[in-house]
Amino acid sequence: SSISTGSRSSPAFQQIIKTTGVLDNNLLVFCVLFSPSDSCEVKLNTNTANRLLVLSEDNRKVTAGREEQPYPDHPERFDYWSQILCRDGLTGRCYWEVDWEGGVRISVTYRGISRRGAGDDSWFxxxxxxxSLECSDKSFSVWHNNISTYIPAPPSSHRVAVYLDWPAGSLSFYSVSSDTLIHLHTFTSTFTQPLYPGFWFGFWSGSSVSLCQME
Structure with a gap:
């Protein structure tokens, strides 16, 4: 489902945005209410970046490369998967946006996720x-506990919004196109720890994620 919000700097957005979506096959209507005060300025934790990831634009853009970068050893660094985490754990209501290219997963995770090896315990x-929300030029899919749900609609844009309502136990993903938010999926869970935004990049160079400035 989608709604027209007007410009995100407009009075309509400055009050409240309402978005409704249908969850799974239960025809359960889930309502999300959020305001500009929920906007979060997420920042990358460079100590977690896999060495095949290239940071640029004042550490606001991450691109998957072919050559290892000379990052120092660090216990928080992902040593196999092309992944990176953001600095701060989130426990409130938080909204952020990212631009993506190629094949990526836009994720949140508990801090204790493994950083070592190619096992499922370290893969977003x-x-x-x-x-995770996996994005490609052909489709979206969502992933949790190695179970995926395919979202057949092709991407209408390469910008994704994430809205975390940690106290309510909901995590929602939207495609952002001009002044429209298109609901993609909402996870519901009982979160027990702070959640860290993170990104995974497919096994080809050129995939990228850029953190959007939230006004």
Missing amino acids: GANKNSW
Whole structure:
């Protein structure tokens, strides 16, 4: 489902945006209410970046490369998966947007996710500690605990919004196109720890994520 919100700097957005979506096959209507005060300025934690990831634009853009970067050893660095986390754990109501290219997963995870090896315990969306939206030019899919749900609609834009309502146990993803938010999926859970935004990049170079400035 989609709604027209007007410009995100307009009075309509400055009050409240209402978005409704249908969850799974239960025809359960889930209502999300959020305001500009929920906007979060997420920042990348460079100590977590896999060495095949290239940081640019004042550490606001991450691009998957072919050559390892000379990042120092760090216990928080992902040593196999092309992944990176953001700095701050979130426990409130938070809204952020990212631009993406190629094949990526836009994720949140508990801090304790493994950083070592190629197992599911370290891959965003493949374990019980992380939730992901996978984006490609052909489709979207969502992942949690290595279970995926295909979203057949092709991307209408390459900008995604994430809205986390940690106290309510909901995590929603939207496609952002001009002044329209298109609901893609909402996870519901009982979150027990702060959630860290993070990103996974497919096994080809050129995939990228850019953090959007939230006004």
